[in-house]
Amino acid sequence: MSDLVVARPEGLYCPPGGFFIDPWRPVERAVITHAHGDHARAGHGHYLASRASEPVMHVRLPGVRLQTLEYGETLRQGDVSVSLHPAGHVLGSAQLRIEHRGEVWVASGDYFAAGERDDPREHNRTCAPFEPVRCHCFITESTFGLPIYRWAPQDAVFAAIDAWWAENARNGRASVLLAYALGKAQRVLAGIDSSIGPLIVHGAVDTVTRAYRAASVALPATQLVTEVSDPSVLRRCLVIAPPSAQRSPWLRRFGDLSDAFASGWMQVRGARRRRSVDRGFVLSDHADWPGLLRVIAATGASRVIVTHGFEAAMVRWLAGHGYEAGAFATEYGDLDDDP
Amino acid sequence: MKRFAALYADLDATTATNEKVAALTRYFRQAPEEDAAWAAYFLAGGKPRQIVPTQLMYALACERAGIDAWLFDLSYEAVGDFAETVAHVLPPPVGQSGLGLAEWVTDRLLPLRGADPATQRARIATYWDELGRDERFLMNKLITGELRVGVSKLLVQRALAQAFELDAKRVAQRMMGYTDARATPSAARFRALVSASEADGNAGQPYPFFLAHPLDVAQDELAAHLGPPADWIVEWKFDGIRAQVIKRAGQVWIWSRGEELVTERFPEVASAAASLADGTVVDGEIVAWKDGRVAPFALLQQRIGRKVLTPKVLADAPVAYVAYDLLEVDGADLRDKPQRERRALLEAMLVRNPAIGLSAMETAESWDALARLRATARARGVEGFMLKHRESRYGIGRRKQEKGGGAAWWKWKVEPFAIDAVLVYAQPGSGRRASLYTDYTFAVWNRMPRDASQARDYVAAVARREAPSADALQLVPFAKAYSGLTDEEIGDVDRLVRRTTVEKFGPVRSLAPSLVCEIGFEGIARSARHRSGVAVRFPRILRVRADKPLHEADTLISLQRLLLAGQADGASGGC
Numbered sequence: 001m002s003d004l005v006v007a008r009p010e011g012l013y014c015p016p017g018g019f020f021i022d023p024w025r026p027v028e029r030a031v032i033t034h035a036h037g038d039h040a041r042a043g044h045g046h047y048l049a050s051r052a053s054e055p056v057m058h059v060r061l062p063g064v065r066l067q068t069l070e071y072g073e074t075l076r077q078g079d080v081s082v083s084l085h086p087a088g089h090v091l092g093s094a095q096l097r098i099e100h101r102g103e104v105w106v107a108s109g110d111y112f113a114a115g116e117r118d119d120p121r122e123h124n125r126t127c128a129p130f131e132p133v134r135c136h137c138f139i140t141e142s143t144f145g146l147p148i149y150r151w152a153p154q155d156a157v158f159a160a161i162d163a164w165w166a167e168n169a170r171n172g173r174a175s176v177l178l179a180y181a182l183g184k185a186q187r188v189l190a191g192i193d194s195s196i197g198p199l200i201v202h203g204a205v206d207t208v209t210r211a212y213r214a215a216s217v218a219l220p221a222t223q224l225v226t227e228v229s230d231p232s233v234l235r236r237c238l239v240i241a242p243p244s245a246q247r248s249p250w251l252r253r254f255g256d257l258s259d260a261f262a263s264g265w266m267q268v269r270g271a272r273r274r275r276s277v278d279r280g281f282v283l284s285d286h287a288d289w290p291g292l293l294r295v296i297a298a299t300g301a302s303r304v305i306v307t308h309g310f311e312a313a314m315v316r317w318l319a320g321h322g323y324e325a326g327a328f329a330t331e332y333g334d335l336d337d338d339p
Numbered sequence: 340m341k342r343f344a345a346l347y348a349d350l351d352a353t354t355a356t357n358e359k360v361a362a363l364t365r366y367f368r369q370a371p372e373e374d375a376a377w378a379a380y381f382l383a384g385g386k387p388r389q390i391v392p393t394q395l396m397y398a399l400a401c402e403r404a405g406i407d408a409w410l411f412d413l414s415y416e417a418v419g420d421f422a423e424t425v426a427h428v429l430p431p432p433v434g435q436s437g438l439g440l441a442e443w444v445t446d447r448l449l450p451l452r453g454a455d456p457a458t459q460r461a462r463i464a465t466y467w468d469e470l471g472r473d474e475r476f477l478m479n480k481l482i483t484g485e486l487r488v489g490v491s492k493l494l495v496q497r498a499l500a501q502a503f504e505l506d507a508k509r510v511a512q513r514m515m516g517y518t519d520a521r522a523t524p525s526a527a528r529f530r531a532l533v534s535a536s537e538a539d540g541n542a543g544q545p546y547p548f549f550l551a552h553p554l555d556v557a558q559d560e561l562a563a564h565l566g567p568p569a570d571w572i573v574e575w576k577f578d579g580i581r582a583q584v585i586k587r588a589g590q591v592w593i594w595s596r597g598e599e600l601v602t603e604r605f606p607e608v609a610s611a612a613a614s615l616a617d618g619t620v621v622d623g624e625i626v627a628w629k630d631g632r633v634a635p636f637a638l639l640q641q642r643i644g645r646k647v648l649t650p651k652v653l654a655d656a657p658v659a660y661v662a663y664d665l666l667e668v669d670g671a672d673l674r675d676k677p678q679r680e681r682r683a684l685l686e687a688m689l690v691r692n693p694a695i696g697l698s699a700m701e702t703a704e705s706w707d708a709l710a711r712l713r714a715t716a717r718a719r720g721v722e723g724f725m726l727k728h729r730e731s732r733y734g735i736g737r738r739k740q741e742k743g744g745g746a747a748w749w750k751w752k753v754e755p756f757a758i759d760a761v762l763v764y765a766q767p768g769s770g771r772r773a774s775l776y777t778d779y780t781f782a783v784w785n786r787m788p789r790d791a792s793q794a795r796d797y798v799a800a801v802a803r804r805e806a807p808s809a810d811a812l813q814l815v816p817f818a819k820a821y822s823g824l825t826d827e828e829i830g831d832v833d834r835l836v837r838r839t840t841v842e843k844f845g846p847v848r849s850l851a852p853s854l855v856c857e858i859g860f861e862g863i864a865r866s867a868r869h870r871s872g873v874a875v876r877f878p879r880i881l882r883v884r885a886d887k888p889l890h891e892a893d894t895l896i897s898l899q900r901l902l903l904a905g906q907a908d909g910a911s912g913g914c
Contacts, residue, residue, distance in 0.1 A: 148414045312413070320407070
């Protein structure tokens with residue numbers, strides 16, 4: 001039987017289904033795993049995505065022809081049937097299951113699964129948690145596919161953010177936490193102790209946060225900096241802004257501030273220093289090394305195709321552990337960006 | 340260990356000196372003395388010999404983590420630090436150690452040295468299981484002996500002084516020998532370090548340094564400003580480390596201008612100065628010294644960064660001390676005597692005992708003649724002239740004196756060559772700068788761009804990966820520069836490199852040109868091996884010219900002009 005997903009210049013393609021998965025060049029039919037810019041690009045003729053992703057898809061790609069599926073709902077596409085399953089990465093993120101004459105392939109998109117064991121305390125609280133799907137071939141991301149990446153319990157990370165914020169507030173300065181506007185920012189909002197002080201969000205974060213609230217994700221009250229009338233708020237608030245805001249004029253209004261970056265990359269001391277922020281909090285929306293290995297095992301797949309990240313390391317590890325392993329070159333998540 | 344790990348994390352989290360000192364001060368006040376003793380030792384650069392071979396730790400870490408060596412190696416590539424890689428790959432701890440730093444070092448780590456490998460492996464595995472990631476990282480650092488956290492000995496001294504309300508110079512004196520590999524820190528030694536008692540005296544105290552001002556006067560106005568050259572002592576200005584050498588009570592102290600005690604870093608100077616009479620203080624310059632002459636500062640830099648001076652370092656980068664002033668003789672302060680008298684006393688002293696070098700004086704009839712002589716500075720490996728008024732006293736700091744043309748000490752330097760060049764390639768540095776883009780290649784235009792839009796068209800073509808034809812307008816690489824930027828600027832340039840990358844060739848990235856920097860260098864010579872036709876000596880970044888549009892960067896013609904000027908200058912530029 002021939003492969004259900006192949007690499008084409010436009011992106012990953014399903015020949016019997018006649019559609020692309022998260023293509024990076026304009027195509028007629030695209031299945032979108034989640035709304036991050038490197039996966040959900042503009043310019044395709046027709047989009048298929050999860051129902052849960054609808055609010056954020058509308059924010060990111062207003063006006064596109066979007067068809068949605070509930071998680072687990074099956075749809076016929078050409079000669080295959082497809083369904084979407086929670087990936088735990090951001091609101092609406094999905095794995096794509098493709099079935100063709102009894103053969104099942106799953107493309108993971110980006111997913112979040114932490115630790116050797118599935119622990120509900122470590123689930124992403126702002127979206128449906130990752131669910132492993134049995135398949136013959138699993139296409140997995142590998143953003144943090146090295147054994148140096150093991151996430152600490154998330155509550156310990158949120159407690160560290162709280163302590164940093166509270167200390168700054170005591171010293172009369174703003175805490176600026178740089179976090180990806182879609183997903184990470186909301187995870188921070190859902191995780192921190194909002195009783196410490198006022199919460200201010202950058203405009204880019206605000207738009208997405210509204211979409212999350214529209215999808216009934218419980219998040220604490222936030223305000224835009226333009227809505228602040230009491231200047232003392234600026235000296236004790238937690239500001240959540242996208243990484244691009246670092247050293248921007250937008251931040252000047254906060255005067256003396258402490259800045260931090262929330263990302264899995266902060267695990268490594270060198271990366272933290274390179275970022276030139278006061279603090280680095282290791283908070284990722286991607287699977288860590290034990291999470292990747294656990295998920296791959298749970299799919300029951302005998303064949304694994306690795307995409308964006310540390311492909312070479314994962315492929316070699318998998319091949320050494322009895323898997324039929326290969327890699328796809330994709331244009332997702334350049335390591336220099338901020339997943 | 341927990342408290343020390345927390346201190347380390349605090350120090351690591353900030354680049355601000357004040358915050359580092361504050362964190363250190365808090366730690367020294369709160370930590371038990373025996374722990375503080377070891378912390379001061381490690382942070383000030385103390386290094387026990389490697390306790391366990393790295394190879395053993397490497398194999399053990401792979402085993403405990405359940406990974407193959409190749410996967411550890413890939414992980415190490417991503418982390419860039421052995422101790423940290425080990426800390427990351429190990430499985431989570433099963434217990435928690437409450438032992439302090441001193442107990443960890445003296446009861447657990449040091450006894451591992453010389454133990455049989457099986458014992459070493461068993462103990463290290465147990466210890467790893469008791470520590471969280473940050474503490475494990477530190478334990479590994481202590482074992483491999485390479486703790487570095489951007490804290491200098493000077494900063495530790497400042498923090499100790501602040502924590503115990505002492506004079507930092509006194510702490511510096513007391514700290515001499517504290518980080519010797521043979522000396523073991525202890526609560527008693529720490530108490531002696533921070534004792535309020537002044538019984539240890541002031542023997543090693545330096546005088547405040549008298550500093551020179553840059554001379555910014557046109558050549559034809561020198562006589563009007565300074566009077567006749569005969570009023571001045573004219574000496575070559577060395578590119579070295581300004582230092583006072585003190586010999587009192589049978590002991591030698593060497594203080595750098597930053598009031599940092601550097602005796603241990605320049606053992607050859609210290610031993611030479613041991614033969615000076617008690618009650619002597621000399622002011623002068625520590626210079627790199629090779630083949631009977633001053634060598635470039637770059638050579639001296641190889642010494643400055645080293646915490647451990649191996650025989651190889653001492654042999655590769657030898658130093659000498661060149662004296663130019665005498666501040667104390669027989670315990671008497673000479674600073675109020677005129678420069679000419681101090682000079683005469685210095686010469687007399689060094690005639691009796693030529694233990695250290697003497698800075699040569701130059702004389703000439705006119706300022707014009709001196710200016711001509713100054714033009715040979717590059718060839719001599721010096722920076723220009725120092726002018727000191729014959730009647731001037733030795734002042735304090737940069738304060739001006741009423742007599743002798745405003746200030747009594749002037750530095751009259753030759754200008755470095757400078758070129759505005761465009762950043763075209765970048766590659767990561769090593770060590771602390773691993774995977775940070777710090778090594779740059781700069782280029783100049785092959786001819787002057789017609790205007791901004793022609794330069795923009797070229798940049799757009801580069802971004803499209805189009806190779807220009809041989810005679811078209813283009814940037815021609817001419818120099819690599821590794822230094823000259825602050826950490827913050829490096830961060831900015833690093834981001835710019837990542838943002839403007841066009842292609843990656845191994846570690847090297849080619850860029851869409853966007854940044855102009857002023858590149859300084861000390862010499863220039865023709866070179867058939869370089870596409871630009873020239874090779875430059877000691878290029879470095881003088882400043883980032885974010886204000887300068889690309890089309891205003893210099894050209895090959897500008898380099899040719901410097902080449903001609905450089906030859907007239909006497910710079911032979913052997914690259």
